[in-house]
Amino acid sequence: MFVHVDTRRRSRLCWATILIVIVCVVCFVALALSGYDERQAIMRRWGTVPAHLFSTGLPLWQQISDPALLRLFTAIFIHGGWLHLLSNLLFLVIFSLPAERSLGSPRFLLLFLLGGVVANLIGAISLTGAGVPIIGCSGAVSAVVGAYVTLFPRAKLGLVLPLGLFLEFVRVPAFLLIGIWALVQLLFSVAGASYGAVVWWTHIGGFVFGIVFAFFSRGAIVRRLRG
Numbered sequence: 001m002f003v004h005v006d007t008r009r010r011s012r013l014c015w016a017t018i019l020i021v022i023v024c025v026v027c028f029v030a031l032a033l034s035g036y037d038e039r040q041a042i043m044r045r046w047g048t049v050p051a052h053l054f055s056t057g058l059p060l061w062q063q064i065s066d067p068a069l070l071r072l073f074t075a076i077f078i079h080g081g082w083l084h085l086l087s088n089l090l091f092l093v094i095f096s097l098p099a100e101r102s103l104g105s106p107r108f109l110l111l112f113l114l115g116g117v118v119a120n121l122i123g124a125i126s127l128t129g130a131g132v133p134i135i136g137c138s139g140a141v142s143a144v145v146g147a148y149v150t151l152f153p154r155a156k157l158g159l160v161l162p163l164g165l166f167l168e169f170v171r172v173p174a175f176l177l178i179g180i181w182a183l184v185q186l187l188f189s190v191a192g193a194s195y196g197a198v199v200w201w202t203h204i205g206g207f208v209f210g211i212v213f214a215f216f217s218r219g220a221i222v223r224r225l226r227g
Contacts, residue, residue: 014100016109021089027077028085047133048075050124076116078135091181092141095148102151102221115143115209122205139206146210149178
């Protein structure tokens with residue numbers, strides 16, 4: 001289990017993170033309670049299907065205004081299984097709390113949503129013509145991780161290690177956990193042709209977006225902390 005060690009005296013309610021977790025869990029429970037055929041239909045309808053975005057043969061301006069692009073947003077909150085959901089929420093909570101305190105809840109929520117949309121778009125471009133839906137908040141979480149490493153390049157996280165009947169608490173560089181996260185994405189990338197490609201490119205796109213977002217937000221962060 002990973003625990004962030006916050007050194008700031010004054011804490012703020014991270015309502016954006018709480019809201020994201022609640023929405024993801026509610027959507028997952030609703031999806032899990034539906035039948036198999038209905039669940040697959042929902043994933044195809046509300047997930048990001050690359051073939052529905054870039055294989056229509058329409059002019060680009062018509063594709064941009066196509067309601068199918070809404071799926072870039074709705075796909076963020078759809079997860080195919082409990083392991084998929086929990087792994088995303090675990091890394092979200094690890095890195096989102098300090099990031100949200102620095103960015104502020106509205107700006108952090110914007111980071112998460114825009115990061116997820118951009119990541120899904122990049123994933124769809126990399127799989128143009130594919131009929132497999134891109135789902136999950138992995139790309140959005142990648143954006144949060146990218147923002148975190150930009151805002152806290154020297155940060156450390158607390159790691160609780162179970163040693164028999166005892167728990168040992170150690171502090172490790174955040175880059176180590178980010179490296180583990182990147183390794184997991186790399187393993188996913190070789191797990192399968194289409195699925196791996198979706199995970200790999202959406203995560204890369206989200207991670208880069210988070211870095212850029214945090215870089216351009218530094219001025220606003222400074223003004224916010226001074227105020």
